[in-house]
């Protein structure tokens with residue numbers, strides 16, 4: 001039987017509608033949430049993600065400032081801009097688009113953002129609080145995956161979850177969130193990576209399989225348990241169409257796995273749209289917190 005599609009585009013639209021009401025409530029009190037996006041260099045995918053973030057912010061009534069810096073920007077220059085954004089009371093959230101050029105230290109840059117404005121949830125303070133289960137900003141893609149599972153009725157409590165990929169942006173934090181005590185958590189989590197022996201032996205045990213490895217179609221049907229829920233985080237550009245648009249493929253061999261899984265996210269239209277929406281959720285939460293309107 002063909003798997004049910006978990007459509008991120010639809011879930012994201014539902015969340016954005018709820019968020020628009022929170023933005024209106026803030027505006028009624030004279031508060032406009034503010035977001036600064038910072039992009040260094042001209043990577044076309046990063047440019048399109050940052051454009052989409054600013055457009056979504058604008059559509060929701062969130063003030064946004066887009067800082068596009070040349071690839072040759074120095075680390076000191078970037079840190080100075082982050083310090084200025086941290087000190088600007090009109091800005092509640094600061095996002096530095098990743099990856100950064102190689103001459104800039106990602107860890108120094110992320111640690112320079114005020115943790116109270118770290119709407120990407122990448123500052124060491126927020127990462128630590130997330131692991132401890134304390135109030136913090138959750139990283140957008142993992143947060144989006146948990147929201148998708150909850151809103152599509154996939155129970156995580158007691159489930160065998162297998163995560164493929166150990167990045168700081170997706171693999172490690174999604175594993176941490178799903179093993180956390182409480183709603184959207186309580187799962188038994190296995191994290192696989194490039195040194196995992198016999199990966200298929202792990203993935204075949206998964207009730208919920210989350211793949212964020214950056215390798216097109218690496219998960220084949222024989223690696224998936226019958227009726228599993230498959231969450232594909234990969235957005236791989238595998239070619240270009242005649243009209244110049246990229247051909248995208250996930251990390252999962254969708255055509256084969258859709259016939260075996262119980263539910264699956266498509267690419268595009270799955271996890272990707274949730275990432276940008278959860279950034280907006282964090283920005284509104286940052287504004288609410290800055291004005292003492294949230295925990």
Ligand SMILES: Nc1nc2c(c(=O)[nH]1)N[C@@H](CN(C=O)c1ccc(C(=O)N[C@@H](CCC(=O)O)C(=O)O)cc1)CN2
Nearest residue numbers: 049096097098099120140141235268269270272273275
């Ligand atoms: N500072 C950050 N940098 C990066 C993050 C992040 O969360 N914060 N995540 C990724 C890229 N990313 C957001 O920045 C992102 C990736 C994919 C999508 C998305 O909507 N994808 C669409 C396809 C769009 C396309 O044509 O490429 C989909 O899957 O439907 C949104 C955001 C790395 N950097």
